[in-house]
Amino acid sequence: FVVVTQTTFSSLNEFVDTIHSSHGCPPPLIFHLDDYVGGHSQGGIFGDLAYSMMMTRVANWYGNFAVSSADVIRKVVYANNTETVFSPTWTLNEKTGRYKEQCHFGASGHLLIAWAYLYSFLEVITSFCEDEHTTPSLESKVDAMTETIIFPGAFELIQYILPPPLDLDLELEKVSNEWSSNIEKKEKHCSSFGVGKPCSFAWVTGPEGATSSKRALQNFLQPYVTMNKDWEFEEDMTDGWSRKLGLVATKIGASIDFVMENIESEIKAITINSLKSYGEKWEGSLARFTVFVKDKDNQEFEEVKQFNIEGFHDSRTSVTYSTVEKLGERYAKIGSTLKVNVSLVEGTTSKITGMMFCRF
Numbered sequence: 001f002v003v004v005t006q007t008t009f010s011s012l013n014e015f016v017d018t019i020h021s022s023h024g025c026p027p028p029l030i031f032h033l034d035d036y037v038g039g040h041s042q043g044g045i046f047g048d049l050a051y052s053m054m055m056t057r058v059a060n061w062y063g064n065f066a067v068s069s070a071d072v073i074r075k076v077v078y079a080n081n082t083e084t085v086f087s088p089t090w091t092l093n094e095k096t097g098r099y100k101e102q103c104h105f106g107a108s109g110h111l112l113i114a115w116a117y118l119y120s121f122l123e124v125i126t127s128f129c130e131d132e133h134t135t136p137s138l139e140s141k142v143d144a145m146t147e148t149i150i151f152p153g154a155f156e157l158i159q160y161i162l163p164p165p166l167d168l169d170l171e172l173e174k175v176s177n178e179w180s181s182n183i184e185k186k187e188k189h190c191s192s193f194g195v196g197k198p199c200s201f202a203w204v205t206g207p208e209g210a211t212s213s214k215r216a217l218q219n220f221l222q223p224y225v226t227m228n229k230d231w232e233f234e235e236d237m238t239d240g241w242s243r244k245l246g247l248v249a250t251k252i253g254a255s256i257d258f259v260m261e262n263i264e265s266e267i268k269a270i271t272i273n274s275l276k277s278y279g280e281k282w283e284g285s286l287a288r289f290t291v292f293v294k295d296k297d298n299q300e301f302e303e304v305k306q307f308n309i310e311g312f313h314d315s316r317t318s319v320t321y322s323t324v325e326k327l328g329e330r331y332a333k334i335g336s337t338l339k340v341n342v343s344l345v346e347g348t349t350s351k352i353t354g355m356m357f358c359r360f
Contacts, residue, residue, distance in 0.1 A: 285311030
């Protein structure tokens with residue numbers, strides 16, 4: 001339970017922070033979805049239920065929209081764990097005696113998600129319209145209540161300011177001050193968001209957009225690649241439209257440099273979309289990312305950040321994960337040059353499906 005709670009809090013807090021920091025004011029409506037019945041790497045039903053509960057709690061904490069299509073069919077799956085209408089075909093891990101994690105259910109499961117979203121959204125609209133119908137007669141009473149019961153400024157804080165991250169370290173003694181401190185952060189963000197480009201360098205593979213094919217990705221990255229040893233552009237059309245496009249290391253020691261000169265916007269965060277997969281090919285896969293910055297007045301690059309990303313997991317699925325690394329006080333300033341080296345230090349392959357160098 002503690003592992004699921006910590007993992008859920010961490011990933012969802014990061015997700016909400018990324019959405020708010022990468023958009024202007026007001027931020028967009030945020031949807032959280034729980035569509036998976038299968039243990040969440042815990043191998044137990046309690047892991048499923050714990051994730052669903054924590055996701056709903058986090059969504060409520062931030063005032064976001066939460067839908068669990070998994071809850072709709074959860075007992076159907078538990079009553080017959082060999083059904084494949086809403087579930088994938090489970091395979092047994094002979095070492096543990098448990099089903100391996102598998103998230104690739106069929107078309108019926110995806111249709112269920114769409115219907116669950118539609119029903120939930122219509123329910124929200126209905127509730128909103130009912131509230132709007134009764135609100136005018138209550139406005140004066142609400143105003144009077146907030147003036148006499150709630151201390152000045154609390155109502156505005158609750159309505160308009162994002163609360164601090166909900167995690168196991170948040171304490172009653174600190175929550176009020178941390179919440180109030182977000183007022184200044186929001187004002188600064190809203191006033192400065194429109195200044196300069198949010199990202200100096202960004203690409204994400206997919207069937208739509210500028211990097212929708214192997215050639216398009218090559219053409220896009222060519223101006224930024226100053227050195228390439230054993231990294232190749234790869235696409236696979238065997239599954240059709242999705243292409244499985246990406247930048248792939250072909251052997252251990254593969255290395256590639258991306259360089260952005262005289263950047264027009266600060267770069268404070270590096271986001272990497274990468275693949276985790278299974279089997280002998282992916283076992284031990286580890287890519288190392290090293291970030292260098294050269295200020296306008298310097299002749300030499302200075303290393304400011306290094307981090308590793310694994311490419312293997314114990315699940316018979318191939319899943320894209322997003323890793324966000326903050327550069328802290330040593331970020332790349334306007335006019336400086338940024339270099340990112342990616343090297344395969346362990347294993348035989350690694351796959352990158354997106355990179356974003358941004359000021360948030």
